[in-house]
Amino acid sequence: MQNGHYSSQKERLLYDFDRSAQLVSGIVADRYGDESADRIFRDARQAYETIIPQIPYIEGARARPLNAFLRITAQEVAVYKAMKKHGKTSGEAWEICHEAIRLRMEKFPRWKVWLFRRLMYSPMVKRRIRRRADKKEQLRFGDFEVRYVIGDGHDFDWGVDYVGCGNLELVKKLGAEEFAPYVCMSDIPLGTRLGWDLARTQTLADGCDQCDFRFKKGAGMHITSKTPEVQQTIDRIRGVSRV
Numbered sequence: 001m002q003n004g005h006y007s008s009q010k011e012r013l014l015y016d017f018d019r020s021a022q023l024v025s026g027i028v029a030d031r032y033g034d035e036s037a038d039r040i041f042r043d044a045r046q047a048y049e050t051i052i053p054q055i056p057y058i059e060g061a062r063a064r065p066l067n068a069f070l071r072i073t074a075q076e077v078a079v080y081k082a083m084k085k086h087g088k089t090s091g092e093a094w095e096i097c098h099e100a101i102r103l104r105m106e107k108f109p110r111w112k113v114w115l116f117r118r119l120m121y122s123p124m125v126k127r128r129i130r131r132r133a134d135k136k137e138q139l140r141f142g143d144f145e146v147r148y149v150i151g152d153g154h155d156f157d158w159g160v161d162y163v164g165c166g167n168l169e170l171v172k173k174l175g176a177e178e179f180a181p182y183v184c185m186s187d188i189p190l191g192t193r194l195g196w197d198l199a200r201t202q203t204l205a206d207g208c209d210q211c212d213f214r215f216k217k218g219a220g221m222h223i224t225s226k227t228p229e230v231q232q233t234i235d236r237i238r239g240v241s242r243v
Helices: 007-032 034-054 061-085 090-106 110-120 123-134 166-173 177-194 228-238
Strands: 138-141 144-150 158-164 198-200 211-215
Touching (some): 007 061, 007 090, 061 090, 061 177, 090 177, 090 228, 123 144, 123 158, 166 177, 177 198, 177 228
Antiparallel strands (some): 138 144, 144 158, 198 211
16 A cells, blocks of 8 residues: 555646536535635645645555545545534535535446446356355455455345445544544445445444445445434435434
């Protein structure tokens, strides 16, 4: 795992950050006013520029999605830091992050979604997961440490337990640990668009022993948090009113 890998790519990453910011600029301006929105985005961009050299990079083709998740986490922490500086809550920061991811994912090509979903639930992938589960393999990619489980097809098809999380370690390193349970909720807009059909009830950021990813084709997305304020934010985003 390398630190400083992205220093030479700073302009590209800042351009990517600007694209996401542009998507939610109207939402932030409606909530806080044009002047406050401009200050928040300026401070978030400056925070992200500082964070870029600290984003870990994991070598190997199998680590590509994990590296993408780390870059997303870095952007989210930058937004959180800027929002906090302006007296906003973690929940408010997350709602902006959620909307940015959702809008970005709307542009993800449908053919890629179809291909990804077809591969994800293919016999080949299930055989590979079963082989790893039977061997009780526990694999490490940077600060990520995972083990695979195979389901019976009723409760779930297959799953992954994260017993170590690079996103959580990055958030801690950046001094944003209180925001960590929200970062885990990135899987809601990502998984909804990509058709993950994911159930998850535990995360390391919530203080659990593992993150329990369980996939079942056709079951939809069912993600919850054991941190009450995070669950309240999830419910608010989904338009759910709990008595």
